[in-house]
Amino acid sequence: MTAELKIEGLRVSVAGKEVLKGFDLTMGAGEVHVIMGPNGSGKSTLAHALAGHPGYQVLDGSVTLNGVDLLSLSPSDRARHGLLLALQQPLEVPGVRPYDVMAAAGAPLDGLRERMIDEAERVVLRPELLERFLNVDLSGGERKRAEMVQLGTLRPQFAMLDEIDSGLDVDALSAVARRLQAATTEWGCGVLAITHFSRLLQELTPTVIHVVSAGRVVATGGPEMADILERDGYEPFRDLARA
Ligand SMILES: Nc1ncnc2c1ncn2[C@@H]1O[C@H](COP(=O)(O)OP(=O)(O)OP(=O)(O)O)[C@@H](O)[C@H]1O
Ligand SMILES: [Mg+2]
Structure with missing residues (x-):
């Protein structure tokens, strides 16, 4: 069976307010799906809900990975089933x-340190930074690169990355985009990337771009959608969100 991540009719509330209002997205192995949308439209809420964050209440809908109900699993079991999440603001975990x-x-322990160093070099991260506690005393861009080390080392079936490009310098941006693209062929990783910028997509070719507004996917398209959004902004899509 080919891998599939399926989100259907997902409704999620945060602090008593419904933010995701019936979110649908289906993706397969080796595909690159990109989510773009205005600030506050619910993109990170989707990432938090998929991560199993306790503050995000699932009201309705389903998320399945290869037919397995992800939402009934603990956050660590979601990871064990092959989903990796890189949050917009990576958490500091002192002591770990x-x-x-x-x-x-x-991750297999045999050669683990060497693989991590290799992955760090692929995203232009100084390997010695991996000796620090998780994300502690790392710059914003270094944290994003450290998330990529996790991706390359763990080789998840699906990876959802929330603004992995934010705060990256141009060299790192290019390296991260190329690492993600390579992951789609190296082990068929499905990449679900949230971004505001088409620059990431110069070296990471989207299979599908989903435009999100007010908690739902209001339009989908191919790579050309990024250019349309860059040119016209989100205003033309707002009416679709109200429909
Ligand atoms: N923990 C929270 N408590 C209260 N409101 C929240 C919380 N998290 C998100 N929200 C609200 O939910 C809405 C969606 O937020 P979300 O972070 O999902 O947006 P986003 O699409 O990721 O935006 P951005 O592009 O700015 O990252 C916003 O109106 C936000 O204020
Ligand atoms: Mg966000």
């Missing part, structure tokens, strides 16, 4: 080192 996180997530 990246190596321990990889080991706990089930």
Whole structure:
């Protein structure tokens, strides 16, 4: 069976307010799906809901990975089933080192440190930064690169990355885009990337771009959608959100 991540009719409330209002998205192995949408439209809420964050209440809908109901699993079991999430604001975890996180997530220990160093170099991250506690004392861009080390080391079936490009310098941006593109062929990783900028998509070719407004996908298109959004902004899509 080919891998499939399926989100259907997902409704999620945060602090008593419904933010996701029937979100649908289906993707397969090796595909690149990109979510673009205005600030506050619910993109990170989707990432938090998929992560199983306790503050995000699922009201309705389903999320399945290869037919398995993800929402009934604990956050760590979601990871074990092959979903990796890189949040918009990576958490600092004092006392825990990246190596321990990889080991706990089930990465084979044989050659683990070497693989992490190799992955760090691929995204232009100084490997010695991996010796620090997770994300502690790292710059914003370094944290994003450290998330990519997790992706390359754990090789998840699906990876959802919330603004992985924010705060990256141009060299890192290019390296991260190329690493993600390579992941789609190296092990058929399905990439679900939230971004505001088409620059990421110069070296990461989207299979589908989803435009999100007011908690729902209001339009989908191919790579050309990024240019349309850059030119026209989100205003033309707002009426679709109200419909
Ligand atoms: N923990 C929270 N408590 C209260 N409101 C929240 C919380 N998290 C999100 N919201 C609200 O939910 C809405 C959607 O937020 P979300 O972070 O999903 O937006 P986004 O699409 O990721 O925006 P951005 O492009 O700015 O990252 C916003 O109106 C936000 O204020
Ligand atoms: Mg966000």
